[in-house]
Amino acid sequence: MKINVIIIDKKGKDQLYAPLIEHYKKIAKPFAKVEVIELFDKEIAKAQDISPEAAQRSYTRALGKYLSGGVNIALDPSSKEVDSFEFSKLLKDSVTVNFYIGGAYGFERDFLSKCNKAVSFGKITLSHKLVKVVLLEQIFRGLTINNNHPYHK
Ligand SMILES: C[S@@+](CC[C@H](N)C(=O)[O-])C[C@H]1O[C@@H](n2cnc3c(N)ncnc32)[C@H](O)[C@@H]1O
Structure with a gap:
């Protein structure tokens, strides 16, 4: 399985979060190849x-x-809120899943309508860099739920 995290962001500028991102990409490897595209x-x-x-x-x-x-x-942020179990279902039975994180001004309605789904991690606005880390942790959590791995318990 391939999971792409596609984000409006400058390449290589997030040294603060880079080790965490590499960590989640690495531990997800037994279940999926996760790539971050800036x-x-x-x-x-x-x-x-x-x-x-x-x-x-x-x-x-x-x-x-x-x-x-x-x-x-x-x-x-303004779309449907999902919990981790609902989120894990988004990763089931797909060969390739693309997640999109917007820039400072969010998405055009037209772009959202072209996606299969839009989900929210809650009503708070997170910086796009922080969302990237939260998303990667939820991807790993979702993969462990789908593979019955103890991490999610
Ligand atoms: C700084 S936020 C943009 C805020 C913008 N005012 C909006 O409403 O989308 C940058 C990106 O982070 C993501 N994001 C931030 N908070 C989020 C949340 N609570 N749930 C889901 N995505 C979030 C979205 O992809 C958003 O486009």
Whole structure:
């Protein structure tokens, strides 16, 4: 199984969280190959200076090319809240699952409508860097639930 975490973020800038991210990728290996794909370019930087709408459009442009392969799940604070057991079901019976983390201005409605599902980790807004860590822990937890591994107990 392949799990891609696709995030609007500058490459290699999160040294604070990098060891945790590597940790979760490593311990998930017996169950799935987890890859983190960071996307950021001049167009996104420029759009973020123009308006929230322009920023969201630039995120859709960057993320959109990944939508064609696998099950697509956006992380969106205003969508349906899921607990860890519901979350684990998102990982069941799929060859490829793509998770999307938005930039500072969140997602365009149009992008969310193209995903198979949008889920929330609660009403609080987490920084995109912190969401990445929380998501990776939940991915590992979900994989252990699905594989009956004691970690989730
Ligand atoms: C700084 S937040 C953006 C906040 C933006 N105002 C919004 O409503 O989406 C950056 C990204 O982190 C993710 N995120 C932050 N808090 C979240 C939560 N509670 N549940 C799910 N995703 C969250 C989302 O993918 C969001 O696009």
